[in-house]
Amino acid sequence: MPHEGTVTVRVRYPEVDRMGIAHHRNHFVWFEIGRTELMRERGLAYAAIEAQGVFLPVIEAACSYHAPAKYDELLRVRTTLRTLGAVRATFAYRLERESDDRLIATGTTVHAAVDRQGRPRRLPASLKTLLD
Amino acid sequence: MPHEGTVTVRVRYPEVDRMGIAHHRNHFVWFEIGRTELMRERGLAYAAIEAQGVFLPVIEAACSYHAPAKYDELLRVRTTLRTLGAVRATFAYRLERESDDRLIATGTTVHAAVDRQGRPRRLPASLKTLLD
Amino acid sequence: MPHEGTVTVRVRYPEVDRMGIAHHRNHFVWFEIGRTELMRERGLAYAAIEAQGVFLPVIEAACSYHAPAKYDELLRVRTTLRTLGAVRATFAYRLERESDDRLIATGTTVHAAVDRQGRPRRLPASLKTLLD
Amino acid sequence: MPHEGTVTVRVRYPEVDRMGIAHHRNHFVWFEIGRTELMRERGLAYAAIEAQGVFLPVIEAACSYHAPAKYDELLRVRTTLRTLGAVRATFAYRLERESDDRLIATGTTVHAAVDRQGRPRRLPASLKTLLD
Numbered sequence: 001m002p003h004e005g006t007v008t009v010r011v012r013y014p015e016v017d018r019m020g021i022a023h024h025r026n027h028f029v030w031f032e033i034g035r036t037e038l039m040r041e042r043g044l045a046y047a048a049i050e051a052q053g054v055f056l057p058v059i060e061a062a063c064s065y066h067a068p069a070k071y072d073e074l075l076r077v078r079t080t081l082r083t084l085g086a087v088r089a090t091f092a093y094r095l096e097r098e099s100d101d102r103l104i105a106t107g108t109t110v111h112a113a114v115d116r117q118g119r120p121r122r123l124p125a126s127l128k129t130l131l132d
Numbered sequence: 133m134p135h136e137g138t139v140t141v142r143v144r145y146p147e148v149d150r151m152g153i154a155h156h157r158n159h160f161v162w163f164e165i166g167r168t169e170l171m172r173e174r175g176l177a178y179a180a181i182e183a184q185g186v187f188l189p190v191i192e193a194a195c196s197y198h199a200p201a202k203y204d205e206l207l208r209v210r211t212t213l214r215t216l217g218a219v220r221a222t223f224a225y226r227l228e229r230e231s232d233d234r235l236i237a238t239g240t241t242v243h244a245a246v247d248r249q250g251r252p253r254r255l256p257a258s259l260k261t262l263l264d
Numbered sequence: 265m266p267h268e269g270t271v272t273v274r275v276r277y278p279e280v281d282r283m284g285i286a287h288h289r290n291h292f293v294w295f296e297i298g299r300t301e302l303m304r305e306r307g308l309a310y311a312a313i314e315a316q317g318v319f320l321p322v323i324e325a326a327c328s329y330h331a332p333a334k335y336d337e338l339l340r341v342r343t344t345l346r347t348l349g350a351v352r353a354t355f356a357y358r359l360e361r362e363s364d365d366r367l368i369a370t371g372t373t374v375h376a377a378v379d380r381q382g383r384p385r386r387l388p389a390s391l392k393t394l395l396d
Numbered sequence: 397m398p399h400e401g402t403v404t405v406r407v408r409y410p411e412v413d414r415m416g417i418a419h420h421r422n423h424f425v426w427f428e429i430g431r432t433e434l435m436r437e438r439g440l441a442y443a444a445i446e447a448q449g450v451f452l453p454v455i456e457a458a459c460s461y462h463a464p465a466k467y468d469e470l471l472r473v474r475t476t477l478r479t480l481g482a483v484r485a486t487f488a489y490r491l492e493r494e495s496d497d498r499l500i501a502t503g504t505t506v507h508a509a510v511d512r513q514g515r516p517r518r519l520p521a522s523l524k525t526l527l528d
Binding site for chain 3: 397414415417420421422424425451453454455456457458459460461496505514
């Protein structure tokens with residue numbers, strides 16, 4: 001079983017639209033926070049990876065919205081590294097409302113590795129630690 | 133063939149991250165602008181639909197990132213209503229760099245209709261005009 | 265002396281621009297989080313105030329940027345209610361890097377009170393508790 | 397009289413909060429677009445200035461909000477370079493609703509010049525063209 005990272009975020013005022021629910025683009029930001037914290041829990045600082053000239057841009061992203069997130073709610077982001085190949089890594093996310101564990105959203109992002117000039121690279125071997 | 137809406141957006145400074153490319157969440161905002169303009173081209177103001185108490189929240193969203201978008205570039209958003217059921221509408225998007233038609237991203241969003249209290253409704257019949 | 269609220273935020277990836285520093289609009293979002301947490305510390309949930317039909321829009325905002333905030337840094341937001349009149353409230357903010365207390369920014373926001381239709385109202389008397 | 401740049405922006409869906417008005421942070425993004433377009437009108441591409449290793453971070457920002465901006469409204473941003481010193485430049489902005497010229501907001505930003513490492517530099521002499 002891959003390690004699951006957990007982090008809590010609070011829905012911010014400008015993240016909520018005039019429907020009164022969190023706008024759908026924010027879930028991808030919360031997923032990114034989940035990914036960063038999963039890495040931090042395993043001793044990998046994403047900022048340090050970038051400092052070595054390796055970047056992990058998103059090449060595919062998807063989200064299913066199960067229930068609306070509202071202003072000021074606490075949301076739990078649960079993140080795992082689902083698959084890790086030579087040049088592709090897929091992370092999976094589960095977003096839950098902390099007060100009652102209600103499922104808010106699920107999603108995935110697929111990442112490649114590139115250097116500062118955007119040229120393809122192999123993924124950092126250190127990502128393997130996220131699978132344990 | 134469904135009508136295709138076209139609108140141009142310019143990549144804004146804060147939309148670009150420290151990799152020097154547009155952050156992946158912004159593509160969903162550009163898709164939303166494409167959707168709004170497709171509707172406007174067919175005589176449907178999304179604000180007017182909401183004024184009647186009908187909202188069209190996103191229940192699924194996906195994007196494939198083919199090439200990075202950079203600061204100040206002009207991007208063309210091409211939008212079509214791909215399928216329209218009683219309670220689900222799916223829009224498809226194609227994002228291209230205007231200067232050389234390079235494909236930047238493709239994506240889809242699936243929408244439901246709800247009232248102001250978030251209760252399910254049928255989709256507005258007026259959306260059919262987007263299919264012609 | 266008015267009560268000072270304190271809350272810590274982490275600089276998010278999309279908040280950082282291609283200069284490698286947090287874009288200047290985000291400081292106003294962090295100030296808003298500081299304001300919300302100051303209120304929560306004194307037993308006032310801003311969401312509850314809005315639920316009673318009172319909104320506190322910003323009518324003036326200002327920020328001085330003393331040092332750049334970088335990706336993944338922890339920032340401490342220190343917030344006080346500086347003045348409270350019948351129809352205007354002014355909050356003051358101090359943003360510091362948590363690791364070394366370096367001053368990142370200072371700012372103020374002035375708020376009015378309006379009802380759901382945007383008509384002027386008196387400020388909620390409950391805000392006085394922020395001055396103790 | 398300094399040259400005044402003019403550009404129109406449309407209020408985007410996620411820029412509007414649950415009060416139904418554009419959140420106050422967005423005005424700074426629109427001011428930035430105004431600044432960029434003022435420069436472009438005078439033959440200065442801000443991206444080209446940065447490509448030469450000169451960056452113009454905001455060191456002070458202020459906005460007065462006169463009337464709310466609503467979803468889908470067209471706003472006119474009118475921008476001038478108010479003062480230009482050796483190391484400081486101040487831009488002034490006026491935001492108006494296009495349909496009826498109603499004043500939405502006024503504001504200013506003060507900028508310094510830095511190199512890629514954040515060290516102070518003199519402002520580019522080319523900015524003088526904005527004063528004519």
